Amino acid sequence: MAEVTSADAGHAPQSFIRRYVFSTDHKVVGIQYFLTAMFVAIVAGLLAMLMRLQLAWPAAQWPLLGKLFPGGMESGVMKPEFYLSLVTMHGTLMVFFVISFALIGGFGNYLIPLQIGARDMAFPFLNMLSCWVVVPATLIMLASFFLENGAAASGWTAYPPLSAVEQAIPGSGMGQTFWILGMALFIVSFTMGGLNYFTTILNLRAKGMSMMRLPMTVWSLLLATILGLLAFPPLTAAAVMLLFDRHGGSSFFLPAGLFFGNTLLPNAGGTPLLWQHLFWFLGHPEVYVLLLPALGIAFDVLAPSTRKPIFGYRMTVYSFLTIGSLSMIVWGHHMFVSGMSPYVGEFFSIGTMLITIPSAIVGVNLLASLWGGSFRFTTAMLFALGVLALFGAGGLGGIFLGTATSDIFLHDSYFVVGHFHFMIGGVTLFGLFAGTYYWFPKMFGRMLSEKLGKVHFWLTLIPFYIVFFGMHFLGLGGMPRRYYAFTEFQFLQEFQGVNVFITICVLGAVQFLFLFNFFWSLWKGPQAEKNPWKATTLEWEAPSPPPHGNWGASVPTVHRWAYEYSLLGDPQDYTPQTTPPGTGGVTQ
Amino acid sequence: MEAKVASSVSSAGEGKLLALVIWMILLVVIVVGARRWLPELASEHGAGIDVMLQYLFVTVGGLLAIGHIAFGYFLWRFSGKPNVTHRLSSPKAERRWSLIPIVLMTVVAEGGVFVLGMPVWAKFYAAAAPPEAITVEVTAEQFAWNVRYSGQDGVFGKTAHELLSLNNPLGLDEEDAAAQDDVLILNELFLPVNHPARIRLRSKDVIHSFFLPSHRVKQDAVPGMTIDLWFVPTEVGTFEIACTELCGFGHYQMRGLLKVLPQAEFEQLIRDEPSFF
Numbered sequence: 068m069a070e071v072t073s074a075d076a077g078h079a080p081q082s083f084i085r086r087y088v089f090s091t092d093h094k095v096v097g098i099q100y101f102l103t104a105m106f107v108a109i110v111a112g113l114l115a116m117l118m119r120l121q122l123a124w125p126a127a128q129w130p131l132l133g134k135l136f137p138g139g140m141e142s143g144v145m146k147p148e149f150y151l152s153l154v155t156m157h158g159t160l161m162v163f164f165v166i167s168f169a170l171i172g173g174f175g176n177y178l179i180p181l182q183i184g185a186r187d188m189a190f191p192f193l194n195m196l197s198c199w200v201v202v203p204a205t206l207i208m209l210a211s212f213f214l215e216n217g218a219a220a221s222g223w224t225a226y227p228p229l230s231a232v233e234q235a236i237p238g239s240g241m242g243q244t245f246w247i248l249g250m251a252l253f254i255v256s257f258t259m260g261g262l263n264y265f266t267t268i269l270n271l272r273a274k275g276m277s278m279m280r281l282p283m284t285v286w287s288l289l290l291a292t293i294l295g296l297l298a299f300p301p302l303t304a305a306a307v308m309l310l311f312d313r314h315g316g317s318s319f320f321l322p323a324g325l326f327f328g329n330t331l332l333p334n335a336g337g338t339p340l341l342w343q344h345l346f347w348f349l350g351h352p353e354v355y356v357l358l359l360p361a362l363g364i365a366f367d368v369l370a371p372s373t374r375k376p377i378f379g380y381r382m383t384v385y386s387f388l389t390i391g392s393l394s395m396i397v398w399g400h401h402m403f404v405s406g407m408s409p410y411v412g413e414f415f416s417i418g419t420m421l422i423t424i425p426s427a428i429v430g431v432n433l434l435a436s437l438w439g440g441s442f443r444f445t446t447a448m449l450f451a452l453g454v455l456a457l458f459g460a461g462g463l464g465g466i467f468l469g470t471a472t473s474d475i476f477l478h479d480s481y482f483v484v485g486h487f488h489f490m491i492g493g494v495t496l497f498g499l500f501a502g503t504y505y506w507f508p509k510m511f512g513r514m515l516s517e518k519l520g521k522v523h524f525w526l527t528l529i530p531f532y533i534v535f536f537g538m539h540f541l542g543l544g545g546m547p548r549r550y551y552a553f554t555e556f557q558f559l560q561e562f563q564g565v566n567v568f569i570t571i572c573v574l575g576a577v578q579f580l581f582l583f584n585f586f587w588s589l590w591k592g593p594q595a596e597k598n599p600w601k602a603t604t605l606e607w608e609a610p611s612p613p614p615h616g617n618w619g620a621s622v623p624t625v626h627r628w629a630y631e632y633s634l635l636g637d638p639q640d641y642t643p644q645t646t647p648p649g650t651g652g653v654t655q
Numbered sequence: 656m657e658a659k660v661a662s663s664v665s666s667a668g669e670g671k672l673l674a675l676v677i678w679m680i681l682l683v684v685i686v687v688g689a690r691r692w693l694p695e696l697a698s699e700h701g702a703g704i705d706v707m708l709q710y711l712f713v714t715v716g717g718l719l720a721i722g723h724i725a726f727g728y729f730l731w732r733f734s735g736k737p738n739v740t741h742r743l744s745s746p747k748a749e750r751r752w753s754l755i756p757i758v759l760m761t762v763v764a765e766g767g768v769f770v771l772g773m774p775v776w777a778k779f780y781a782a783a784a785p786p787e788a789i790t791v792e793v794t795a796e797q798f799a800w801n802v803r804y805s806g807q808d809g810v811f812g813k814t815a816h817e818l819l820s821l822n823n824p825l826g827l828d829e830e831d832a833a834a835q836d837d838v839l840i841l842n843e844l845f846l847p848v849n850h851p852a853r854i855r856l857r858s859k860d861v862i863h864s865f866f867l868p869s870h871r872v873k874q875d876a877v878p879g880m881t882i883d884l885w886f887v888p889t890e891v892g893t894f895e896i897a898c899t900e901l902c903g904f905g906h907y908q909m910r911g912l913l914k915v916l917p918q919a920e921f922e923q924l925i926r927d928e929p930s931f932f
Contacts, residue, residue: 147905151904226861229902236904322880323879324859325859325878326819326859327797338879340880376742378749379753409776409777413768413776416768420760420765421765427756431755434725439733441737442665442670442733442736443665444665449673455726459722460722463715463719466767469764470764470772471768472772473704473772475872475873476704476708480899528676536680536687540687544694545693545868547899548899549901550907551907552907553907556897557895558694558869633742
């Protein structure tokens with residue numbers, strides 16, 4: 068089936084623009100997604116650092132920053148509304164424009180055809196289009212900082228009426244409209260990419276690549292894609308409705324009697340809860356859209372790093388499927404104290420606890436994959452082990468929040484902030500790093516510096532635990548999230564020391580090590596061979612970096628599953644998926 | 656050059672270091688977690704929420720400990736091993752091992768929700784307030800809490816959106832006889848101790864959330880909705896009311912005070928408060 072795209076795949080386009088800018092090659096598109104994500108990550112990371120400055124030393128004066136942000140930090144003191152813009156944009160950019168771009172757009176595009184043995188995506192043009200739609204999406208999001216009233220400031224969840232009524236908060240001016248447009252374009256892009264991944268994985272697998280021979284990364288991307296395709300449309304609808312409420316005089320989310328300043332708004336008939344349902348119908352599956360690929364990558368990095376097959380391949384696939392299905396019906400656990408019916412709340416609580424079961428199976432399988440291994444502590448493996456550690460700790464913290472009764476106290480506190488940074492912050496970020504250190508040689512034909520990589524790992528892991536475990540404890544103390552300062556409340560005074568400590572962990576600054584390593588190794592790193600990790604999956608059969616069309620004259624044929632390591636009778640300790648039966652030891 | 660390093664066995668040191676760090680993390684979490692983080696408890700149902708939390712500290716904390724100990728042990732034991740000592744488990748063994756997380760999570764997570772969670776949840780949310788409860792209306796706005804008592808007649812006066820103004824923050828209807836003795840207080844909520852209090856929660860503009868840390872009460876105030884909740888304060892004293900739903904630039908300073916008084920003192924105080932009209 069892979070021959071379908073081979074007609075144009077053989078000849079690489081010659082012009083610079085067709086080759087590197089408007090390219091339909093999945094590898095170029097993937098790298099373009101990566102670079103976009105990296106650029107946005109720098110911006111969103113800097114936003115977080117600004118937030119930490121304010122939280123550690125509330126309303127302190129930073130004359131230099133005052134010059135950089137004349138609107139938000141007049142005379143160097145941060146305004147509360149600017150702080151809320153930082154919160155909102157840090158969340159939005161990180162979730163959608165960094166993690167989604169890099170994990171789904173970056174690894175998805177780059178790896179799917181290579182790991183399933185295809186020459187390119189099923190719809191290369193659509194793929195290019197999806198990538199180029201993110202450019203205006205990103206630019207619109209970033210441009211909102213330069214608007215008169217600043218960027219959106221209603222949180223990444225954008226709850227109306229705050230996000231719907233202009234008088235409610237300065238960021239609810241054009242900033243919020245830009246936010247909606249940016250999100251809409253993001254969804255357009257994700258939909259095009261998603262249809263492509265789905266079709267490609269189902270239709271373009273190389274001969275012999277049955278579903279149960281797929282590497283976990285491809286499985287996880289397939290399920291993430293399906294989840295995204297199902298969950299994004301309600302948010303699209305909600306965004307259009309919000310746009311109408313803001314600019315068209317409608318009242319989807321606005322009830323009667325809204326009173327701002329000294330004005331009674333004319334709206335009537337809507338309910339703010341409708342937005343929350345639509346938002347979280349996407350918002351919760353989105354968590355798994357991001358988590359699953361990170362977990363898939365961790366499995367694929369662990370196998371060559373332990374020189375043995377992963378534990379529980381089938382059970383993990385089934386667990387991923389179960390997590391995916393359940394994630395569509397638990398969105399209400401974000402709304403336990405929202406005013407939603409308390410009976411519905413218990414339904415969501417029970418459903419959420421069900422998700423802990425397949426999640427725990429995945430965690431146990433990751434852990435058990437280590438048993439009996441012969442370890443290669445590459446930077447990639449260290450980060451994959453980090454995924455396991457954070458997934459365990461973060462997942463267990465989730466039980467506190469998914470249990471409706473304890474969530475009464477913990478809802479919207481720093482416990483939540485700590486929890487989701489472990490999951491969609493930590494698991495995904497460590498998965499990204501594991502994947503980048505692992506596949507960088509394939510992508511660019513050079514190795515990343517292992518020495519710098521390990522320093523990067525240790526300086527990320529330990530501060531990460533301090534920062535985000537610290538936040539769990541602050542949440543137990545009752546500290547509410549999205550506060551500009553904790554100076555106004557008696558009961559929060561004792562925690563100010565913790566806030567300073569968290570800020571001086573400089574978790575964000577450490578990430579510049581990675582950036583340096585990335586760009587330095589791009590030019591100066593040692594040349595990578597075809598298969599530097601001695602791994603079995605198909606992408607390592609292609610040259611590093613693979614040429615246009617990936618496979619040269621003939622597409623590989625697959626004879627075995629993705630994890631044949633240390634097979635009895637094989638002189639080498641790995642047996643690539645292309646090795647025919649009868650050679651290379653006993654087949655699984 | 657580095658490719659060679661990657662495919663050869665790593666020295667045991669690195670894995671053992673990671674094992675130590677993983678164990679260390681657990682130890683630090685236990686030590687830091689042993690401090691009392693929760694605010695002092697001051698309500699009846701709050702005891703149930705605290706029991707739920709304590710249960711999770713012990714069980715989920717136990718799982719965290721087992722996980723970290725096992726993780727560290729795996730790293731310690733197999734670091735520096737030149738060969739694979741266990742390759743692949745049978746599909747049957749893999750299924751059998753999956754039973755452990757299935758049983759554990761069912762018991763710990765679902766069990767907690769059903770046995771400890773639901774009764775407390777039902778008491779806080781699903782049960783109607785006892786008839787003797789005192790009813791107070793709390794209306795949130797950017798960035799203050801309007802507290803209204805019904806006065807001697809025990810009936811709240813009518814309100815209407817059209818009457819809202821800076822001088823009449825709740826839009827109270829002067830024509831209504833029941834409104835004549837309504838008492839309106841800004842940012843201070845008085846309640847009698849050991850007596851059920853029913854709060855009618857409303858909002859005038861955006862979503863706010865009514866949070867009493869010591870009383871383990873948190874409930875969003877949603878414009879267009881009136882949400883009832885009730886609880887029994889068990890300690891005399893002054894407590895803080897915080898907003899926990901992002902509501903605008905003053906969110907961080909939307910502070911009110913809950914003053915819990917002995918019954919007689921409370922009645923006296925409300926009698927002495929001047930009515931709104």
